[in-house]
Amino acid sequence: MSASHGKPASPFKQPKAVWAVAFACVISFMGIGLVDPILPALAESLDASPSQVSLLFSSYLIVTAVAMLFVGWVSSRIGAKRTLVTGLAVIVVFAALAGATDSINGIVGFRAGWGLGNALFIATSLAVIVASASGGFGGAIILYETALGLGIAVGPLLGGELGAISWRGPFFGVAVLMAIALTATLAFVPRSPKPPRPTSPVxxxxxxxxxxxxxxxxxxxxxxxxxxxxxxxxxxxxxxxxxxxxxxxxxxxxxxxxxxxxxxxxxxxxxxxxxxxxxxxxxxxxxxxxxxxxxxxxxxxxxxxxxxxxxxxxxxxxxxxxxxxxxxxxxxxxxxxxxxxxxxxxxxxxxxxxxxxxxxxxxxxxxxxxxxxxxxxxxxxxxxxxxxxxxxxxxxxxxVQPAAPVLTRVGPAAAADGPPLVVAVGSHGDAAAVVDAAAGLARDAGSPLEIVHVHQTAVVDEQAADTESEARARAAVTAHLDRLSARGIPAGGQVLSSVGDHAAAGRVLARYAEEVGATTVAVGRSPHGSLVQFGEGSLTSALTHTAPCTVILLDPDTPPRPLTPSTLTTLRTE
Structure with missing residues (x-):
């Protein structure tokens, strides 16, 4: 959650590195349905049975499966960018070879090589996009979701158009598009650091x-x-x-x-x-x-x-x-x-x-x-x-790590002179403005302030990536506390960690507010937009429905707005 001065930041205002990987993601997701329109044409043109053609899927997926056991080991040694680049290069080579061969067995074999590249790519793409986003992970996740939807929807359409010309068309099409993505990735994605410790291949x-x-x-x-x-x-x-x-x-x-x-x-x-x-x-x-x-x-x-x-x-x-x-x-x-x-x-x-x-x-x-x-x-x-x-x-x-949403204290708790005011923020650029606005409300009410930094693992389709490191989340809370301490404002801080389920995080936050007797829970405007922030299944919606105290929307440019289940519907359209 974050406040916004004026309109929310566009998720599409991202550095070139994010756009390069997002483009590669579109082409990768196209591969899910790209070959479906040409399966009957392949069987007819190469005099193959449907069971022989089906091996295009089997060789591709089995090699992907086995490779998935080792991609973590590879990435931990050469870094995410090199792993990503290697995957893209392998896809380019084997997609082109599949289009150039004249036998079904050749296509099946080259699809196996394609599967190796696919494993290297999908294991690192979401993490690289999140790490490369300059405006916070929220916009990067939206861009990844957009790439997913576009790729899945357009893949069969492109496969059908190219396949109507020749069954070779979709294979060469992927090779050309992935070559463009590979060039952009090499040019724009910065080198990523290796993890602090390598992953065992077993x-x-x-x-x-x-x-x-x-x-x-x-x-x-x-x-x-x-x-x-x-x-x-x-x-x-x-x-x-x-x-x-x-x-x-x-x-x-x-x-x-x-x-x-x-x-x-x-x-x-x-x-x-x-x-x-x-x-x-x-x-x-x-x-x-x-x-x-x-x-x-x-x-x-x-x-x-x-x-x-x-x-x-x-x-x-x-x-x-x-x-x-x-x-x-x-x-x-x-x-x-x-x-x-x-x-x-x-x-x-x-x-x-x-x-x-x-x-x-x-x-x-x-x-x-x-x-x-x-x-x-x-x-x-x-x-x-x-x-x-x-x-x-x-x-x-x-x-052994936070699966369900959990709260972790950062630093000492604020002096409990009364029920606290709780403010929930994320890793967005306007988080400090939200915290400062909440601190003003807490000071006027004579209440201590409790800062809750929402740290989530994003789950999109079948990929998952941490939106930020645990150390970075704790550092964000510490920065808020240090800034307020210098101004003599009592405050405590916590990190709320969760996996994918925004509503579950909202319910945990509401339960915490009840446990500490909070009078108010404040949230800011999300850069995701009103439809996402106030829609069913969001953190704000779940918090508003379950919190036993007042929930308010903070925007430094306007007075605080109380949130109720009935006002959420109106806010979704703003």
């Missing part, structure tokens, strides 16, 4: 000994089994050309992006992570069953595939958050272990689906996909207590 495998991480990883394996069965085999029964297939998967991609970024957090805030995932997995099982039953009716398959985008968007975001909630290890290690299992599921599924389709009929792989989604439900249920404990901070989880 750390991800050792991490899977922890029940919570293993449970979520197996659930993700089953989910990706169903997901990539659909992605690899749904184009065939649609009986469409490359251009039309591109339009279908563009509609699918739009729903994936929208439900991942906008709807998943709101559903999570209202119902909780595990209940939403239960319903979501059941919904996916139903959709796959519809495809299986209607596999001879192209319109049924087309509608079902587009609808599945909503469920997939929700699942991608909430599964990653659940992994981070129950993870007992550092974020990069947890991401590598989780990525290994989920990509293994995605890689094996198209191969098995092809064998099943060859031996039976095209509907059977989709029934198996539906069964995978259903089996994922009891797997998730076996870890329900861990997820719930992490969300509610009951202490029953086995995490």
């Amino acid at each position: 750390a991800p495998l050792k991490a899977l000994r922890h029940r919570g991480l293993l449970t979520m990883g197996i659930m993700a394996l089953l989910y990706n089994w169903g997901f990539f069965t659909m992605l690899g085999y749904a184009p065939y029964p649609m009986q469409l050309g490359a251009h039309e297939l591109g339009l279908v998967f563009t509609g699918w991609g739009l729903l994936v992006a929208a439900f991942s970024v906008f709807f998943a957090p709101r559903l999570q805030a209202r119902f909780g992570t595990a209940p939403v995932l239960y319903a979501n997995l059941l919904g996916l099982a139903v959709v796959m069953s519809v495809i299986a039953a209607g596999v001879t009716t192209p319109k049924v398959v087309i509608v079902a595939v587009i609808v599945s985008g909503a469920f997939i968007g929700i699942n991608n975001t909430l599964t990653t958050q659940a992994v981070m909630l129950v993870s007992p290890v550092e974020r990069p290690v947890a991401s590598s272990a989780y990525g290994f299992l989920r990509f293994i599921g995605g890689g094996l599924a198209p191969y098995v689906a092809g064998k099943l389709a060859d031996a039976t009929d095209l509907g059977v792989p989709f029934y198996v996909a539906a069964a995978a989604f259903l089996v994922a439900i009891p797997v998730l249920a076996s870890g329900h207590r861990l997820v719930r404990a992490a969300e509610q901070d009951t202490g029953e989880g086995e995490s």
